[in-house]
Each structure stands twice: as C-alpha cells, then as structure tokens.
Amino acid sequence: MPADFSHHEVWVRTAGTPWSLVTITEAATVEISALPNGVTHWFSVTSVDTRGNASARTAAVTATPTAPVLVD
Secondary structure, three states: OOOOEEEEEEEEEEOOOOOEEEEEEOOOOOOOOOOOOOOOEEEEEEEEEOOOOEOOOOOOEEEOOOOOOOOO
16 A cells, blocks of 8 residues: 555445445455345445545456355
C-alpha cells in the first residue's frame, strides 16, 4: 500500500438503481451480507488517500446471491 493510503470505498448498485456506498474498509477483502436472493448486484471499489483524493472506480463485477439448497 502507498504511504498515503487511507481506505477503500465499496460501492454497489442493482439494475435501475444508482451507485451507493455500502462500506468503507482498510482491509483487502470484505464480506457484504443480507443481499436479496436472485437480484444481480454490481460492485466497484475506489481507494482514498489521506488527503481525501479518491481513485477512479474499478471495473464493476457482478454477483447474484442464491438461497442455499437444503438437503433432508
């Protein structure tokens, strides 16, 4: 990490919704929970330095949560 690194901002949107900030973290990974099943979510990240300068957003990646399959 650069010496002036402050944090990452994780952004999310769904079809028809604008980007919204979902979490701020200093970690290299993050878990986002409580997303509705069957809805595609787009995620993107920006990095922010200690002066508040934010990088351009990364290319978006998608995820579509599904309910676990219960086996009796």
